[in-house]
Amino acid sequence: xxxxxxxxxxxxxxxxxxxxxxxxxxxxxxxxxxxxxxxxxxxxxxxxxxxxxxxxxxxxxxxxxxxxxxxxxxxxxxxxxxxxxxxxxxxxxxxxxxxxxxxxxxxxxxxxxxxxxxxxxxxxxxxxxxxxxxxxxxxxxxxxxxxxxxxxxxxxxxxxxxxxxxxxxxxxxxxxxxxxxxxxxxxxxxxxxxxxxxxxxxxxxxxxxxxxxxxxxxxxxxxxxxxxxxxxxxxxxxxxxxxxxxxxxxxxxxxxxxxxxxxxxxxxxxxxxxxxxxxxxxxxxxxxxxxx
Amino acid sequence: xxxxxxxxxxxxxxxxxxxxxxxxxxxxxxxxxxxxxxxxxxxxxxxxxxxxxxxxxxxxxxxxxxxxxxxxxxxxxxxxxxxxxxxxxxxxxxxxxxxxxxxxxxxxxxxxxxxxxxxxxxxxxxxxxxxxxxxxxxxxxxxxxxxxxxxxxxxxxxxxxxxxxxxxxxxxxxxxxxxxxxxxxxxxxxxxxxxxxxxxxxxxxxxxxxxxxxxxxxxxxxxxxxxxxxxxxxxxxxxxxxxxxxxxxxxxxxxxxxxxxxxxxxxxxxxxxxxxxxxxxxxxxxxxxxxxxxxxxxxxxxxxxxxxxxxxxxxxxxxxxxxxx
Ligand code: SF4
Ligand code: SF4
Ligand code: SF4
Ligand code: FES
Numbered sequence: 123x124x125x126x127x128x129x130x131x132x133x134x135x136x137x138x139x140x141x142x143x144x145x146x147x148x149x150x151x152x153x154x155x156x157x158x159x160x161x162x163x164x165x166x167x168x169x170x171x172x173x174x175x176x177x178x179x180x181x182x183x184x185x186x187x188x189x190x191x192x193x194x195x196x197x198x199x200x201x202x203x204x205x206x207x208x209x210x211x212x213x214x215x216x217x218x219x220x221x222x223x224x225x226x227x228x229x230x231x232x233x234x235x236x237x238x239x240x241x242x243x244x245x246x247x248x249x250x251x252x253x254x255x256x257x258x259x260x261x262x263x264x265x266x267x268x269x270x271x272x273x274x275x276x277x278x279x280x281x282x283x284x285x286x287x288x289x290x291x292x293x294x295x296x297x298x299x300x301x302x303x304x305x306x307x308x309x310x311x312x313x314x315x316x317x318x319x320x321x322x323x324x325x326x327x328x329x330x331x332x333x334x335x336x337x338x339x340x341x342x343x344x345x346x347x348x349x350x351x352x353x354x355x356x357x358x359x360x361x362x363x364x365x366x367x368x369x370x371x372x373x374x375x376x377x378x379x380x381x382x383x384x385x386x387x388x389x390x391x392x393x394x395x396x397x398x399x400x401x402x403x404x405x406x407x408x409x410x411x412x413x414x
Numbered sequence: 415x416x417x418x419x420x421x422x423x424x425x426x427x428x429x430x431x432x433x434x435x436x437x438x439x440x441x442x443x444x445x446x447x448x449x450x451x452x453x454x455x456x457x458x459x460x461x462x463x464x465x466x467x468x469x470x471x472x473x474x475x476x477x478x479x480x481x482x483x484x485x486x487x488x489x490x491x492x493x494x495x496x497x498x499x500x501x502x503x504x505x506x507x508x509x510x511x512x513x514x515x516x517x518x519x520x521x522x523x524x525x526x527x528x529x530x531x532x533x534x535x536x537x538x539x540x541x542x543x544x545x546x547x548x549x550x551x552x553x554x555x556x557x558x559x560x561x562x563x564x565x566x567x568x569x570x571x572x573x574x575x576x577x578x579x580x581x582x583x584x585x586x587x588x589x590x591x592x593x594x595x596x597x598x599x600x601x602x603x604x605x606x607x608x609x610x611x612x613x614x615x616x617x618x619x620x621x622x623x624x625x626x627x628x629x630x631x632x633x634x635x636x637x638x639x640x641x642x643x644x645x646x647x648x649x650x651x652x653x654x655x656x657x658x659x660x661x662x663x664x665x666x667x668x669x670x671x672x673x674x675x676x677x678x679x680x681x682x683x684x685x686x687x688x689x690x691x692x693x694x695x696x697x698x699x700x701x702x703x704x705x706x707x708x709x710x711x712x713x714x715x716x717x718x719x720x721x722x723x724x725x726x727x728x729x730x731x732x733x734x735x736x737x738x739x
Contacts, residue, residue: 134681137719139711162722165679170628172671174650175737182734183675186726207630229734233726282630283641295504296634297489317488322580322629329690330664331625334584338627367706406709 126253129191129198129241130158133205134166135359142403143359146388147201147246149401153392154254154262161198163190167208169360170279170326181222182229184212189230191241198243201388203279203358204326206245207286213243214286244290245280247357247387251301252292256308264396266310270413272390273314273351273382274302275342275365277358278322296320302355305387309394318345323364333375339364340372343380352413353383355390362386367408383411420448423502425456427468428512430519438516441465447498453511454482454493457523470523477637480570484523485512490574490635514577530573533589537597537615542608559604566599566645568638575632575642587621591632591642594623598645601652610656617653617660624650624664654737666690669739676731679721684712 136144151158164187166172173180188209191198200206216223217239227236244252250259281287281296288294294301299320303313324338343365346354356362364372365384373379384407385393392402393414404411423445430438443460454472461468471481475494482493487505501509511523518525545553575591582588589597597616601609616622623646632642650668659665667690674682684703688696706712713719721727 134683137680138683138713139706141710163726165721165727166671166675166681168671168675169681171668172675174647175654175665175668175672175739176735177647177651178736179672179731179734182730183727186730229730232733233723233729235726278629278631283633297487298504322627322631324580324627326628327581327625329667329687330619330662331581331585331627334581334625334627337584338580367702367711370701406711408705408709408711 123258125155125157126249127157127159127196128249129161129194129196131161131164131187131191131198131200131205131209133200133202133359135363136201140359140362140386140406142389142406143201143362143386145401145403146386146392146397149397150388150392150395153395153397154259156254158199159194159196161187161190163187167205169204170208173208178225180208181212181215182226184209185216185226185237186230186233186235188213188241188243189235189237191243192238196241197249198241199246199249200243201246201357202360203245203277204360206243206290207279209243210286210290213239214289242290245357247280247301247305248291250391251305256304259305259391260308260310263308263310263394265394267306267390267394268310268312270311270352271314271350272306272311273316273346273349273354274306274319275323275346275354275356275361275384276302276320277356277361280357281320302357302387305391306355309390311390311394314346314349314351316345316349316351318342323361325360325364328364328368332371335364336368336371336375339368340376340378340380343369343372343382344376344378346382347380351382353385353411355385355387357387359386369409381409383407383409383413385411418449418499420446421499421502422507423447423498424508425460426508426510427460427522428510428516428519429468429522431521432519438519440510441468447502449497449499451498452494453484453486453491453496453498453501456498457493457511468523469521478570480572483514483572483574483637485514485577486510490514490578492572492574492637495637514573525577527573529586530571530576530590530592533576533593534571534596536589537593537600537612538608539593539596539600541600541603541606543605544607553605555604562602562604563599564602564641564644564648566595566602566640569595569599569640570638572637574635574637575640578631578635580629580631581625581627585620585625588625589616589621591646592640594649595640595642595645598648602648609652610658613649613653613656613658616649617658619662619664623653651737654739659739663690663692663695665739672731672735676728678718679724679727680719682715682718685715
């Protein structure tokens with residue numbers, strides 16, 4: 123196989139509150155021989171909130187980020203669902219609206235950049251599955267996760283709206299997503315079925331609507347627990363923050379104790395590839411990862 | 415697939431009669447389904463050939479009246495528009511047919527949509543305009559202005575989005591995606607004069623746009639591609655543009671991103687929470703912050719990472735900002 127090479131848009135979370143996500147991403151890329159060039163120039167995607175305040179500004183900043191992947195001539199991979207949604211949405215709007223693209227490019231020209239639309243944008247989960255391949259991944263597994271029941275938590279912004287997401291996620295159906303389940307199986311684990319796996323964790327309303335957010339988080343963990351999961355796995359660091367850090371609030375809102383260790387997608391892959399807990403940053407979890 | 419003309423499907427149909435039943439139950443039917451049949455055809459066959467007491471709503475059979483919306487395996491659909499073969503491809507051969515909301519059932523698949531209509535009415539879903547009684551000419555809207563409606567007027571009030579919205583399922587005050595789409599539709603109309611009033615309605619805490627969790631369920635489920643969340647974003651923008659955004663945790667949360675990006679390129683997560691909540695509100699996050707700090711999840715201000723070529727970002731924020739708070 124030709125060596126895979128991508129431009130990595132880390133997003134802010136992986137550089138701040140979930141350092142273990144960046145660490146484990148780089149660790150498994152190394153193991154799998156995937157080259158990741160960090161886009162250090164990139165700014166925050168606005169996390170679906172900046173656009174509520176200033177939509178045009180959000181477009182310009184996200185387009186600038188993509189420009190840097192285009193300069194490298196590489197596909198941009200994201201490691202956060204919300205970064206994926208915002209970036210892919212920007213790309214789609216600019217690629218389908220020449221007038222808007224021209225307007226954005228007038229601004230970008232002020233800093234010597236031009237958005238062309240030449241780079242694809244895809245989440246690392248889908249790059250692994252579609253470009254690296256599940257079979258190739260399974261062949262590299264050193265420590266199969268066969269003793270674990272693992273609950274996949276997809277996160278909204280990788281699967282909905284499917285019309286947009288299907289441009290890069292291999293046609294995943296948001297009502298019956300399979301990618302993360304398939305990845306669990308490729309790692310030798312047992313994938314757990316539960317109703318909340320494709321539902322929202324509530325992250326984006328956490329400050330302004332704490333009760334709603336807490337109940338959604340609680341429902342997700344409770345669903346996984348009731349399906350006998352040993353732990354959860356997610357491709358989204360924002361979901362991770364909700365599920366890993368905020369189970370106390372969720373328990374209170376739900377009137378029931380909910381708590382499960384939650385791994386980032388690359389941490390799970392890393393365990394199967396034989397990475398050490400330190401290489402995967404498992405010490406950074408608030409809900410203790412007590413099974414390794 | 416196309417060569418298969420019929421296949422066997424198991425249907426589990428939700429049954430409940432408010433007047434006689436304590437608990438709902440499911441009836442199972444195994445039927446041969448042909449490739450051109452839609453869910454409504456199956457409901458009709460069950461009613462006509464198996465059990466005349468099955469109740470459901472239907473009228474136009476053309477995806478226009480919006481009354482036949484139900485859930486199939488958890489997905490909101492129009493019974494008259496959804497082909498069985500397409501559903502089987504996604505969900506397999508066991509098809510579970512339920513009302514849009516099991517909490518609001520009157521009988522079987524028929525629900526009481528009062529909450530939907532009340533919310534809808536609350537946003538004044540009609541044009542408010544002083545017009546002459548006998549105008550000399552038509553009141554024309556240019557194609558350019560009509561485009562601004564973003565096809566929000568395609569909504570048929572089926573309620574599929576409303577009863578799929580997780581924010582609404584928890585917070586009953588939340589106005590919900592369909593009514594927000596309607597609020598946008600009329601507020602974006604150049605002839606309308608009640609836009610400010612509507613914006614005040616959608617700007618209120620708990621009921622307003624700020625409580626949307628951005629799950630994109632409404633965009634996914636809508637059989638008319640209305641894309642309510644897109645209109646919700648527009649309403650957010652209009653609230654800021656109209657200068658009526660209140661200074662509260664929700665608005666500061668959106669504006670805080672711009673501040674942070676201006677300073678670091680990246681988001682300063684801790685500062686965003688402090689700025690959004692204010693110095694007192696932020697106190698309630700302290701236990702969480704301590705737990706995160708202990709695990710190396712909090713970056714201290716002096717270690718805050720910055721984007722390379724930050725001057726570009728600053729320049730763009732200066733030149734591309736379109737609103738003020
Ligand atoms: S599950 Fe939550 S954090 Fe994750 S993508 Fe959905 S809303 Fe965003
Ligand atoms: S995006 Fe917002 S309005 Fe739409 S379904 Fe989700 S919470 Fe409801
Ligand atoms: S927005 Fe779409 S899903 Fe919602 S009520 Fe209107 S037509 Fe139905
Ligand atoms: S019967 Fe009218 S929309 Fe289905």
